[in-house]
Amino acid sequence: MLPSCRESIKTAVLLVPKFARFDRCVHTVRLKPNYTSVNYNVSRGGFAHLQKQHLYFFRDLLGEHRMISDTIELEKYNVDWFNNLRGCSSLVLKPKTTQEVSQILSFCNQENLAVSPQAGNTSVVGGSVPVFDEIILSTELMNKIISIDDTSGVVVCQAGCVLENLDTAVAEKGLMVPLDLGAKGSCQIGGNVSTNAGGLRLFRYGNMHGNVLGLEAVTADGNIIECLGTLKKDNTGYHLKHLFIGSEGTLGIITKVAIQCTTRPTCQNVAFLGAQNFRKVLKTFKLAKQDLGEILSAIEVMDSATMEFIGEKLNINSPIGDYPFYLLLETSGSNTNHDSEKIFKFLEIALNSHFILNGTVAVEHAKINALWSVRERIPEGFNLCGHLFCYDVSLPVENYFILVDEMKIHMGSLADRVFGFGHLGDGNLHLQIETKEFSQQIKDHLEPYIFKRTAQFGGSISAEHGMGFLKAKYLNLARPPSTVNFMKDIKQMFDPKGILNPYKVFP
Template identity: 65%
Template sequence: MFSKVQRCARFQFFKVYENGNFKRCGSTYGRPDFTKNTYNVSRGYYNYLQEDHIRFFQRLLGEKRVIMDLSDLEKYNVDWYIQVRGCSSIVLKPKTTDEVSKILSFCEKNRLAVCPQGGNTGVVGGAVPVFDEIILSTELMNQIISLDETLGVMVCEAGCVLENLDNHLADRGLTVPLDLGSKGSCQIGGNVSTNAGGMRLIRYGNMHGNILGLEVVKANGEIIDCLSTLKKDNTGYHLKHLFIGAEGTLGVVTKVAFHCPPRPKYRSVAFLGLQDFHKALKTFRKAKEELGEILSAVEVMDIPTMNFIKEKNNQQSPIGNYPFYLMIEISGSNESHDSEKLHSFLDSCMSSNLILTGTVATDPTKLNAIWRIREGISEGYKTCGAVFHYDISLPLEHYYTLVDDMRRHMGSRCERVFGYGHLGDGNLHLQIQMKEYSKELKELAEPYIYKRTAELKGSISAEHGMGFMKRRYLDLAKPPSSVSLMRDLKKLFDPNGILNPYKVFP
């Protein structure tokens, strides 16, 4: 039997969805079914939310930071890509590490499952509940704590939005070493927890290389202070690395210290058309050799991607239609030097017949317009019947092999298979577009993609983690000894399994 709170919450939740749609950001989209139904998941042995639990949270946070109105819960229960949906009846919004500690300590003692959530911009369902887990949102933990402009080190709370951090640093001649299409919504704590990569990884590296320290709260409420701001600190184990990419399964990140490199004084982007992927790869290798220290991003798109952008986002290629496109960005401190290097490189590419044509933008307005073509691709997914998203990394010689393989494998069963991504670090975004969602097509596509990726010596998750959507393929991605050690760590840090259950592990 359910308690009065549980019965009421479940009835109201279904009622708010009875029209078959939910609203998000001013628009209406078809809602997904509950994840537990779609994927036939069994609920873990966790307690249900009771009245006395709610009273504790309200005493700790105040009623305004305990969200139970079901019209407000929608955006926390459904992921950004509208592919998975939980049924949590409560969101907690702490403002301090101490509050997070008390929440987790209470949940541990009462065996209540918790789903940590940042900006909820992930693509693998890692930040939304599967059942009725308590959602712990970090969005009010959004304070910048300190900035050492000499060392280039910032310390901030986990809920700071990435773009806000970068704007703050811009006024001081520094930058965040991470740039994502979701930068206006994603939070630094989530970036850490998924080991985000982004479009300029070739220049700045991933989160493991830029995080200097973390503050993390374990499942039992214990606060782990690894918030060092030193760039060299080899005293014992590097514990912070355990939590980078752990997707909130080992602890909740509450504070972050990271390296802030100097902000480039000059940026330029070349948008190039190419005949085939082989020439795109040769152009990339040439860019590394000739542009060297000023090369900051290399993005690739195929013509089906550009057609998708034209149809769904009403954006045009600035150079017309070509089989492949490269976006090559440079950034540095000397405009004449950097511009000369870029144009010398482009002239050499033209004379070598590597590129067919292209355009260069240096004006900020035009430069940003070109970047919006690439960054806005995911917005078009929301107007499609369905798109399956796959974020993988591959050896560069096989980067586009999987796209061709998937076209042959899917045949006429789907509308379009297209590929784009961060060529600079081997990260491919492989997309399969259909008129409507089909479980049968997903079962046809997904095992093949991950098996083929493993055969090509790639990774089934390049920068978004395993989350819920990829968890059943962990054994395919990692050898048994590695998975066993991961499970041991999970049991050590979270013996009752309350932190982000149903994620990462099969």
């Protein structure tokens, strides 16, 4: 009989030699969530357990200081950002080079040791934390920027570079990373690529599939796949890089990335608008695309319940008063007069057409940041709830908020609050259901209902966060059996033993 998660930890404690610094009793560690394997009744795969000889190998390769086995230190790697999921890994490895990743995976594959790749651990679907005792391979020390070409706009970096740090570095060359996320201060570029991240400006710049020129990855057997090209046009054979983009660490671990950056805009405007209903929101959206055209870089939407939520949790209030819906529009360009003229003309038409009821425009950096913070700080309130069920779906824009209204009716008194916000420009809705505490009954009431309705609307059950652990069992709702089977065939080819990020993506 396979040991439980708790037994796995105890076994690892007994096997770790002195250099691993296991100096605290497991029972002194206080973690809020219960083990994922217990909450979700998951059976452990037939992987080997960590043994003393394994630890000696990793010590010889990395040294003691790039191995974490202290139970208190392990907490931040074993628990997801939302504090809902908890693995019981007893070891974190921190390689610095592709060659070290290759040697680790080759050894783990040979010894049948499961591995959980982890970047910034900002996943919202449990894709970056172990379910059982998988070895956590953290890329946080793989944070070197290899080159920045300010002529072509191409940056090449290791996968562990923090998104905000990378953007700051290219800014010195007049460039901008074409990706902006609320978690930019901690998420890493390898994780962004592995989940095909979208973010706030996908409407203008696209997702990672469109901006990654090349990458380097290591497969389960330690084979290094070199696809680190920096050309926009290269049709020599299969585009293997696209297999790793969005694969969530199940096919290989991304170690280096080449990204096409865009020229950094020299002027920006942000408008914060209030609208009477979602029909007027769509009219404003259509007008913005028509009148702002080439300078429109982002368009976000929030409902009144979202504003109430951040008002209660974070003491953030609407800068324009209370309205049923709010729009945040950003323009980015190179000519201040031209852009200002266009956005004020747009606002005049929107007001005169009664598409919007009120609005304010920021042109100064500090005021722009203040308006953006209303939208970007929403996730800070998530951990201040009793429990929050978070869903990331994409929908045709005409059905965008119908799902929110339906969920309010469907939940009734089971929910304290149902609210929605997101990236209207690309149809990505973040639907949140706040409750006093986690309840399996409520979760069963939500799922798979919410995913079935999304599919019926012609949407996707995962817009930008991947499938991870939490959505894996619903893959069959999102893709036909033949497609899922083909995905499994690819997984089998790249990772025959299934050691890479097990229990993720697939049912």
